[in-house]
Amino acid sequence: MNDISFNTRDCGSCPIRHRAVCARCQPDELEQLDAIKYYRTFEAGQPVIWSGDPMEFVSSVVSGIATLSQTMEDGRTQMVGLLLPSDFIGRPGRDAAPFDVVAVTDLTLCCFRKKPFEDMMEKTPAIGTRLLQMTLDELDSAREWMLVLGRKTAREKIASLLAILARRDASLHKKPPRDGMSFELPLTREAMADYLGLTLETVSRQVSALKKTGVVELQGKRRVTIPDLQALITETGDDVDGAPIV
Amino acid sequence: MNDISFNTRDCGSCPIRHRAVCARCQPDELEQLDAIKYYRTFEAGQPVIWSGDPMEFVSSVVSGIATLSQTMEDGRTQMVGLLLPSDFIGRPGRDAAPFDVVAVTDLTLCCFRKKPFEDMMEKTPAIGTRLLQMTLDELDSAREWMLVLGRKTAREKIASLLAILARRDASLHKKPPRDGMSFELPLTREAMADYLGLTLETVSRQVSALKKTGVVELQGKRRVTIPDLQALITETGDDVDGAPIV
DNA sequence: GCTCAACTTTGATCAGGATCAAACAAGACA
DNA sequence: TGTCTTGTTTGATCCTGATCAAAGTTGAGC
Numbered sequence: 001m002n003d004i005s006f007n008t009r010d011c012g013s014c015p016i017r018h019r020a021v022c023a024r025c026q027p028d029e030l031e032q033l034d035a036i037k038y039y040r041t042f043e044a045g046q047p048v049i050w051s052g053d054p055m056e057f058v059s060s061v062v063s064g065i066a067t068l069s070q071t072m073e074d075g076r077t078q079m080v081g082l083l084l085p086s087d088f089i090g091r092p093g094r095d096a097a098p099f100d101v102v103a104v105t106d107l108t109l110c111c112f113r114k115k116p117f118e119d120m121m122e123k124t125p126a127i128g129t130r131l132l133q134m135t136l137d138e139l140d141s142a143r144e145w146m147l148v149l150g151r152k153t154a155r156e157k158i159a160s161l162l163a164i165l166a167r168r169d170a171s172l173h174k175k176p177p178r179d180g181m182s183f184e185l186p187l188t189r190e191a192m193a194d195y196l197g198l199t200l201e202t203v204s205r206q207v208s209a210l211k212k213t214g215v216v217e218l219q220g221k222r223r224v225t226i227p228d229l230q231a232l233i234t235e236t237g238d239d240v241d242g243a244p245i246v
Numbered sequence: 247m248n249d250i251s252f253n254t255r256d257c258g259s260c261p262i263r264h265r266a267v268c269a270r271c272q273p274d275e276l277e278q279l280d281a282i283k284y285y286r287t288f289e290a291g292q293p294v295i296w297s298g299d300p301m302e303f304v305s306s307v308v309s310g311i312a313t314l315s316q317t318m319e320d321g322r323t324q325m326v327g328l329l330l331p332s333d334f335i336g337r338p339g340r341d342a343a344p345f346d347v348v349a350v351t352d353l354t355l356c357c358f359r360k361k362p363f364e365d366m367m368e369k370t371p372a373i374g375t376r377l378l379q380m381t382l383d384e385l386d387s388a389r390e391w392m393l394v395l396g397r398k399t400a401r402e403k404i405a406s407l408l409a410i411l412a413r414r415d416a417s418l419h420k421k422p423p424r425d426g427m428s429f430e431l432p433l434t435r436e437a438m439a440d441y442l443g444l445t446l447e448t449v450s451r452q453v454s455a456l457k458k459t460g461v462v463e464l465q466g467k468r469r470v471t472i473p474d475l476q477a478l479i480t481e482t483g484d485d486v487d488g489a490p491i492v
Numbered sequence: 493g494c495t496c497a498a499c500t501t502t503g504a505t506c507a508g509g510a511t512c513a514a515a516c517a518a519g520a521c522a
Numbered sequence: 523t524g525t526c527t528t529g530t531t532t533g534a535t536c537c538t539g540a541t542c543a544a545a546g547t548t549g550a551g552c
Binding site: 400417444445447448451466467 | 538539540541547548
């Protein structure tokens, strides 16, 4: 009862899902879960919710990728989060979404209506505790990203993004990252630029530059191979043993 | 019992303090509190804790100001948080501090030993709930700051910082911000630069520029008057009715 | 008062990344 | 097959903010 799992790293493809929860919950709680849980799917490019909209559910990513971003009146946009499978979306206790959420690939969310979810949180404090841990992790990641945005060069920014994507891709497949690993870039050059506070041209140039130096290899425009992880990490400018930015 | 307050906005100068808690807690909880609570003071400039250090307490700011920051090997530093009175420091459930914490003015913290605090959280779920809310707020602030770091011009960055400081100074004195308000700049130009991802020279120039345009007035180098709040907000580049960044 | 240190301002120059512009690549579809 | 669309690369030029350098300001301590 005190280690209910919220995400796929712990319990399967859907956080708080029927099976994962029922293994540890009372039958009556299980009933309630069925009543308040549902799936939603979005096509690549579709908005999930706009900043300021009332948000009647909390959810987590089952499959696909979504971004969290803000846009200024003149169109400048900054991505503030990348939501991969097992990530949580939503704010128990809040009514309005603070940022835009957009599906960048086809996306499936496992949603819980907010009010019943909050009731469940109240009855099962372990959920709140787990949510606090996840939120603290996200906060640390956000703060680490502030260093990237505020102080790193374009080249270091690209290397940092690739390092994160490599790390998360590895953890998604439950393998440690290793030399020679390769993964699909889920983001367009423009989306990468929005994440890094750059223009898409600069992203393109710096990716090419890293390729020319042999730090990364490209198969087509979207598949990346990292021949030497250490070399990539050196390019990020971080400490060798630096804290992984999720 | 379900709205225990953590900070001065709600209950006085010390979050979770004796008086604030005892008004709503059982006597036996109170006993325990006395045993696990203590104050620490730091002089301006002193470090509170370094990134990676084991952290045996959680705490919150009673008076003074501290910064949360990261430094790269070559000395580039990025401030990732500004801790004002009532802000919480620490991570229940974590052992190592993720960032450097430094007192920028004389500082008093109200500390709780971590283990007993975690026990208390377990016995009193309202504390965890409150902590989750506070952490969600911090996460939103961090993400809003990412827009500042990633997409704003130097001038907009300075305006954004001044707007935040004005807002927080007002809320500290429990007044709404108003035209003509003035407040003390708690940060050196260098610290402002570290917060904004700029150099101190650029900060100095842009502050002067805002002064020349009449957006702010300066009494000495550290006291700022905002004759027209709306004008300042316009300079930030944010929506007029934009979500306040803390 | 003077001296010293810490902080701030101002100036001159440089460079990294933005901007503007055009060509290229690859898939979707008729 | 050709056309269209979307995404990417590459080139030329510009500009914001960094860098290097020096002078100005303020307050503490004597």
